[in-house]
Amino acid sequence: MGIVIYGASKATCTQRILATFIEKGVTDYELKTINLMQGEHKKPEYLAKHPFGVIPFMEDGNFSLHESRAISYYIAAKYANQGVKLLPNPTDLKGMATFEKWASVERDNFDNYALPIAIEKVFKPIRGASPDPKLVEHYEKGLLPKLDVFDGILAKQKYMGGDEFSLVDIYYLPYTQKLFDAGYGHFITDRPNVKAWWERVSGRESWQKVLAM
CATH class of the missing domain: 3.40.30.10 (Glutaredoxin)
Structure with missing residues (x-):
């Protein structure tokens, strides 16, 4: 097994x-x-x-x-030698450092805001609890300027980790999807480069299969 x-x-x-x-x-x-x-x-x-x-x-x-x-x-x-290449070569020092940089960006500048919004607007209602409007507002205000920065980054590169789809993009998938589920899809679609990135990554066969599970 x-x-x-x-x-x-x-x-x-x-x-x-x-x-x-x-x-x-x-x-x-x-x-x-x-x-x-x-x-x-x-x-x-x-x-x-x-x-x-x-x-x-x-x-x-x-x-x-x-x-x-x-x-x-x-x-x-x-499984580095099969499927889509998701990581740099481990001997590529600059490539690995760049990967770690963009992976840190996801956690610090996206997940720290999108996750609490999902908790308040998606997960709490599932449990029969009510969202805290002040918390939602706090994390909205934190996320929006970050998304503006992402829009600038994605004007220069196609994906969140560079010009090729990578594991960094996979890190973003679940909670970007949850923003749409929470009614905040316009946070993504109002920013043309973020929108174009989301259309590229969310349309991948892998993510569509995950959503269908």
Whole structure:
């Protein structure tokens, strides 16, 4: 058996991993669904695997790993010689440093704003809770100028990590999708270069397959 992923196909962080598998042409993996609504991620047997009690979690033989970006990176590197090239050559110092730069940009300048908006506008209502308008406004105000900067960046390069589709773009996919789900799609479509980038990456076969799962 290949890699085992503990997660859920509709969960944003698991979706990063699934998109990576598809881009790399990996089919020898197993997705073991963790039912979040039933609290399976907080049960002792799962906490023994993942100390923070969240998904996803990976097992590859006797090696285990948590955090979706790390797992996606592991998959992209393990299967470097097949499918779409998602990472620079590990011996390319400048390429790897540039990859790390753009990966950090995603977390610090996008995820830190888009994730809380998704929590308030998408995930809370699913649980029967109400969004906090002040929190939503705070994160909206933080995200909008960042998206303006992204629009300038994408005027000079086609993708978030450079001129080629890469793992960095996969990192963005779930929570950009959630902005649309939350009613904030215009944040993306109002910025021509961000819009063009989103159309390129969201239209990829891998992401469409993930959404259909």
